[in-house]
Amino acid sequence: MNFLLLFHHLLAALIVAFSVSLAAPTTSAQNATVDALVYAFPLTSYVNFANTGFVVNASNDFATNTFAHVTTLANASFRTIILPNTDTLYSAALVDLSAGDVVVTMPEREAGRFYVLPVYDLFGNNVCSIGTATDSTAGQYLIQYRPSDAGCDLAPVDAKGYAGTVSLPTVYGAILLRIEVYNASDVDHIVSVIQPQFNLTPLNEPSSGAPPLTSALLNDNLDVNNPPLSLLQLLSRVALFNPAEEASDSERVAATLEAAGISFDSQSYTQPAGVDLASAYSAALDLVEQVPSNPANLLPLGSSSPSTWSTTLPSLSGDFHTRYDVRAFIGLVAYLQLNSTQAIYPAYTVTQEFFANTTYMVEFFGKPNVVGFWSLTIYDGDGYLVPNALNRYSLGDRANLTYPDGVSVYGNGASGDEAESRSFYMLLQSTDVKVASDWESNWLPTPTDGAQFLFILRFYGPTLSLTDGTYKYPQISAVDVNPPLPSSE
Known part of the structure; x- marks a missing residue:
């Protein structure tokens, strides 16, 4: 997948014209401003997430500490988040610990069904994940504000009866529950039986002293026509009660933000004399853009050499600690990413852009x-699902994939060691072209009119074989329209 393409599309949406200071920049304040902007970038995605009708109540304010259940699978009109899943149902919540702790209730898991309830801090760190991959038990989990001791403890707390404790470093956060959907007929069961069993209950103690999470806090009286100024104004409102995840780095981060003009006392921003916000913004974006092309951030995948697939290092996936540049990049292009124990997102690292006027075989x-x-x-070039007559947006282990001889990849008769290592194929071909009948089950529609597109490979509950070089990752080739099926093996 070309993450840089998506990053550039998002930048085009973020950047608007604004005035440029002509004064000579003050080096220390200028550098601090660059760092502060990198630090603050994930707030853009948090605000977008909060502003959707997904978590807005009838009074047009945020409905905090309550789940908003999505009752249909994502389709081409889904705009709540970029790069949505199409094989899970979402349940979202804005977490507000300003008035006290919150308890999340987890139901008993149905045998064989994968789910994950990740809890994120304000900046998109996946601080804790409760669910199948962590073998979590049913019960109540305490979510508390602990800026000096953040973390995840899934051991039972006998004295209070909690199945585990989530300690967030920030007073505001988010949850994006994913529940595996087997097929379209499975949706009603999840909506009527499973989703209602997930609940959030505010305890209203102990108070943090922070203001409540409201639409006014995140949206009102910001200079929205000046992106860097608006972002720093927003950061100034939330920085006091939403410190860095790593307590050991909090003092350094606070000093940097203060040098950039953030006042923790007044919770306001004042542009330091001589600081050039335009150049600081440009420099911050440049730093973030370097993240996906830096080999030091990547883990090569597969048995081929050199590897054509990679993923973000497990230590930099979902929970970013002090790597604010990586946090910013993921916050802009893959917001609310899961940590690597829950999912990995292999990226195709061959320098190649994908266009819908070309057919590809995987x-x-x-x-x-x-x-x-x-x-x-x-996905299209903006990270949204591609409209098509079949409403087909993904293929995987619950699709009707077939081998070249017509045998189902995941149906009866497709088992045993030979089947596990046998090749199967997908065809990525534009909706402008009628697909050949031989390819119908294995066809993924790409956009019309030769537009650029992206793809995401997701592995939920990855095993060691997917990261230790054992598994041979897919090969992608440009082919003729409706090519002959490869020879059956």
Whole structure:
């Protein structure tokens, strides 16, 4: 997947014209401003997430500490988040610990069904994940504000009866529950039986002293026509009660923000004399853009050499600690990413842009070994699902994939060691072209009119074989329209 393409599209949406200071910049304040902007970038995605009708109540304010259940699978009109899943149902919540702790109730898991309830801090760190991959038990989990001792403890707290404790470093946060959907007929069961069993209950103690999480706090009286100024104004409102995840880095971060003009006392921003916000913004974006092309941030995947697939290092996936540049990049292009114990997102690292006027064949050299499920999903250049007559946006282990001889990849008769290592294929071809009948089950529609597109490969509940070089990752080739099926093996 070309993450840089998506990053550039998002920048085009973020950047608008604004005035430039002509004064000579003050080096220390200028550098601090660059760092502060990098630090603050994930707030843009948090505000977008909060502003959707997903978590807004009838009074047009935020409905905090309550789940908003999505009752239909994501489709081409879904705009709540970029790069949405198409094989899970979402339940979202804005977490507000300003008035006290919150308890999340987890139901008993249905045998065989994968789910994950990740709890994020304000900046998109996946501080804790409760669910199948962590073998979590049913019960109540305490979510508390602990800026000096953040973390995840899934051991029972006998004295209080909690199944575990989530300690957030920030007073505001988010939850994006994903529940595996087997097929379209499974949706009603999840909506009527499973989703209602997930609940959030505010305890209203102990108070943090922070203001409540409201639409006014995140949206009102910001200079929205000046992106860097608006972002620093927003950061100044939330910085006091939403410090860095790593307590050991909080003092340094606070000093940097103060040098950039953030006042913790007045919770306001004042542009330091001589600071050039335009150049600081440009420099901050440049730093973030370097993240996906830096080999030091990546783990090569697969058995081929050199590897054509990679993923973000596990230590930099979902929970970013002091790597604010990586946090910013993921916050802009893959907001609310899960940590690597829950999912990995292999990226195709060959320098290549994908266009819908070209047909591509993806060869899988065997079934990916996952505890949960896997899928490959097509998106347009902005990170949204591609409209098509079949309403088909992804293929994976619950699709009707077939081998070249017509045998189902995941149906009866497709088992045993030979089947696990047998090749199967997907065809990425534009909706402008009628697909050949031989390819119908394995076809993923790409956009019309030659537009650029992206794809995401997701492995939920990844096993060690997917990261230790054992599994041979797919090969992608440009081919003729409706090519002959490869020879059956």
